[in-house]
Amino acid sequence: MPGEQVGRPDLPNPHGVFVEILALSMFAGVLGALLGLGGGIIIVPALTLLVGLPIRYAIGASIVSVIATSSGAAAAYVRGGIANLRIAIALEVATTTGAVSGAFIAGHIAVRVLYIVFGLLLAYSAVALLGRVRIELPGDVPFDPLAGRLRFHGDYHDQVLHRRVSYTATAVVPGGLMMYVAGLMSGLLGIGSGLFKVLALDVIMRLPMKVSTATSNFMIGVTAAASAGVYFSRGDIHPLIAAPVALGVLAGAWGGTHVMERLRNTTLRKLFVPVLAVVSVEMILRGLGV
Amino acid sequence: MDLESSSLGQAVPRAEPAGGVDATARVLGTVLRAGVLISAAIILLGIILFVHRRGIGVNLFAPGGLPSGGAEDPSTLGELLNALNSNSHVPAAVTDIGLLTLMITPVLSVIVSMVSFARARDWTYVAFAAVVLCMLALGSVLERI
Numbered sequence: 001m002p003g004e005q006v007g008r009p010d011l012p013n014p015h016g017v018f019v020e021i022l023a024l025s026m027f028a029g030v031l032g033a034l035l036g037l038g039g040g041i042i043i044v045p046a047l048t049l050l051v052g053l054p055i056r057y058a059i060g061a062s063i064v065s066v067i068a069t070s071s072g073a074a075a076a077y078v079r080g081g082i083a084n085l086r087i088a089i090a091l092e093v094a095t096t097t098g099a100v101s102g103a104f105i106a107g108h109i110a111v112r113v114l115y116i117v118f119g120l121l122l123a124y125s126a127v128a129l130l131g132r133v134r135i136e137l138p139g140d141v142p143f144d145p146l147a148g149r150l151r152f153h154g155d156y157h158d159q160v161l162h163r164r165v166s167y168t169a170t171a172v173v174p175g176g177l178m179m180y181v182a183g184l185m186s187g188l189l190g191i192g193s194g195l196f197k198v199l200a201l202d203v204i205m206r207l208p209m210k211v212s213t214a215t216s217n218f219m220i221g222v223t224a225a226a227s228a229g230v231y232f233s234r235g236d237i238h239p240l241i242a243a244p245v246a247l248g249v250l251a252g253a254w255g256g257t258h259v260m261e262r263l264r265n266t267t268l269r270k271l272f273v274p275v276l277a278v279v280s281v282e283m284i285l286r287g288l289g290v
Numbered sequence: 291m292d293l294e295s296s297s298l299g300q301a302v303p304r305a306e307p308a309g310g311v312d313a314t315a316r317v318l319g320t321v322l323r324a325g326v327l328i329s330a331a332i333i334l335l336g337i338i339l340f341v342h343r344r345g346i347g348v349n350l351f352a353p354g355g356l357p358s359g360g361a362e363d364p365s366t367l368g369e370l371l372n373a374l375n376s377n378s379h380v381p382a383a384v385t386d387i388g389l390l391t392l393m394i395t396p397v398l399s400v401i402v403s404m405v406s407f408a409r410a411r412d413w414t415y416v417a418f419a420a421v422v423l424c425m426l427a428l429g430s431v432l433e434r435i
Contacts, residue, residue: 079319
């Protein structure tokens with residue numbers, strides 16, 4: 001086929017690339033479904049560094065990955081009653097507002113500074129979370145009248161504890177602010193907003209970890225959908241790359257939801273902290289231009 | 291409904307109490323699952339067409355296998371329709387339709403929640419969902435400028 005050759009002749013084994021992307025995406029899907037992340041933190045470095053694809057296609061693929069994780073995982077979590085719809089929809093107001101303001105100020109702000117600031121914030125959260133690693137359930141939390149008014153409460157059946165767990169959110173305003181930051185981050189950097197959502201729900205609003213990751217999973221897709229159209233019309237979402245990513249992530253996320261329900265909240269935290277630490281280091285390094 | 295009945299572990303259907311959120315959750319779960327399954331099926335079809343077009347053992351990522359922009363990688367609705375009509379770029383167009391179906395699924399979930407909250411006369415949450423939809427619309431307009 002003459003012309004239009006944007007191939008990668010230097011690729012050692014092109015035949016395996018499709019399968020390679022599929023496998024990496026499945027891993028990203030499992031981890032994303034477990035931890036409430038979109039998998040962008042895995043997809044972007046994996047596709048650029050391991051597979052050697054151009055960064056714009058990797059970022060386009062990561063948007064697809066976020067939406068696939070979100071929809072694939074949320075389909076199970078919403079039906080299973082683990083994701084809290086009210087909390088998700090109400091806090092989406094904060095994240096989408098954050099994403100839009102991010103789009104407004106993008107270009108007027110030094111991205112490298114942002115990487116450092118957000119990276120340090122994540123590093124601090126990782127340390128803060130270390131102290132909470134052993135907490136299985138939040139127990140009684142301080143009463144927040146706003147949480148009562150918005151009916152930020154619920155219950156789910158915990159397959160590990162073999163009982164229904166009831167919970168109520170606290171600190172709605174600080175949680176909402178953190179969600180706004182999560183939105184800002186996805187609007188400005190396009191990465192890592194799932195981490196902030198889980199932190200807002202788990203550390204600030206004190207929801208059970210499973211409810212936090214499941215609710216975050218539902219939310220990240222909505223935030224990502226806002227920018228997906230732009231990436232698509234720019235041609236960054238390449239069918240041959242995005243297709244295996246979508247299928248791999250969907251399969252991984254589907255499998256991940258089954259695993260997640262059988263894990264302890266403490267196990268999820270133990271998985272979450274190292275991911276948080278790695279991403280914070282990654283961001284700080286990128287900010288420093290290393 | 292009670293705990294004993296679900297001690298077997300997974301996949302034990304539980305009777306849920308009537309109420310706005312549970313009804314919403316059921317509808318929403320169905321919409322999300324449908325969006326995921328339909329988009330996955332279309333994407334899979336697109337890949338099969340790619341392989342069919344270029345033969346078994348195809349090297350999708352060889353030079354020329356990774357088209358960028360233009361009719362081979364439709365990125366607007368017009369290009370998508372042209373690609374479907376022109377026959378030669380059908381695999382990419384079909385795959386893109388699958389990807390677009392996946393991409394609108396979260397937006398659809400917000401719309402469905404809004405309708406569901408409206409039926410439960412939960413106006414605060416109808417307003418929340420409406421704001422989210424406005425922000426999504428605003429965001430897509432902003433980034434195009």
